[in-house]
Amino acid sequence: MTGVPAALRLAGGFLSVLPVRPVLDPDPRTAGHAMVVAPLAVVPLAALAGLVWWAAATAGLPGLVGGLLVLGTLALGTRAMHLDGLADTVDGLGASWDRARALDVMRRGDVGPMGTVALVLVLGLQAASLATFPGDVRGALAVLLAVCASRGVLALACRRGVPAARPDGLGRVVASSVGPVGTGVAVLLLLALGVAGAVAAGRPWGQGLLAGAFAAGVVVALVAHAVRRLGGISGDVLGASVEAALATFLVVLAARP
Template identity: 40%
Template sequence: MRGRADALVLAFSWLTVLPVRGPDEVDRDSAGRAIALAPIVGIALGAISAIILWTSTTAGLSPLLRGLIAVAATALLTRGMHLDGLADTADGLGCYGPPERAREVMKSGSAGPFGVATIALVLAVQAAGLGQLAEQQLWWAIAVLPVIGRVSVVLACRRGTAASSPNGFGALVAGTQSNVTPALWVVVAVAISVFAEPDRPWQGPLVVVAVLVLGTLATRHCVRRFGGLSGDVLGAGIETTTALAAIGLLVGS
């Protein structure tokens, strides 16, 4: 029980700015346990996002402005590190050369044109999607979105996935998850998404499966392109799956 509590604290200290302190020393075992609990962080972020959107809706703000506020709040709560990973991944995919060259571009510390354009597009989709979901009072769908993004992280860290570098976040978490843990979280995500669209209970589960399949395929492509998994790829996966899930939940509404 103590180990699980420490893992949950580590997950929140890694993935949010909440004032919690993880263990002083982190090895692959403790990192793997923390990643396995990443969707719980998504539950907390989803609840906060739903509260912000409900409050801004009550205040009479426009749908787009509500979505922008919620996206900005999430970025602040997560230190913007997932957005940084999204930009670095886009720049790495947009360059020519071997994996070593792509990793150099990703580590440059500055966002190139591919990164800037990708961030702008993904944030626009998220803001517009969240605002529209709030307009339709689909609060459960809003709360589920961050969970889907963090389930993609657990899937990306399945056993057999190598890290792109012997150092860094990817080296701690790549290949740490058995097939059981990701499968369980997929089942949980599918189950809770049934309530995302009350009039179409099948739509949420269908969106979850489709988005996670696309996210897994995208991660595999990045692993091949960069010679392994990195923290940047995980951040990109969170942001893109969240945006795609928002689109999917709005189809037909």
């Protein structure tokens, strides 16, 4: 089963708690398509996050409070799996130069001091950057687009030639599943979301291009480091990529032109 509906269901099951009919034993082609359409699969959750932003602003809450409510909504809507991946990845990469030990630290699931600091810094950057968005429908749309864009980097992390770090888990399913065409489509979609998000947030469209490009660059660098240190990607590395991309995207859009 390699159609778009199957890919959307697979991506939706990976990226949110929304109830979707599972795709059993997905083949590499379906997995690759799922990573490319990830920004579309997350639209319902992204729309909810935008609605929370609009409701907070309408209620007269400060922008930072609204940003934290948005991040809380995203955490609940994903069971905080991306945040967990960020913490585990930082702990693993910081634990040892030994690949086996680093992967063991990531597998344990407990959060160490480095992972805790990473969570505080990344969530702080995301919330503070969201606080600069307009407190109206345009701001809500910018939130929606930013969330979708942050999932657009998954195709870059799963592009052909990037192996899995271990023979089990999510990394095994999606690693190296996105071909050159899919990677190109994902980059174009990411840049388009950046432009649209910048316009919605009242920024120049070129700033949106920079936001998408910087987010892509950060994820490519993170994945390259994971391949050197861990031998490939895992579900944790993908979660870290999403959170790093969202923080980068929002920070660039937060800059005043």
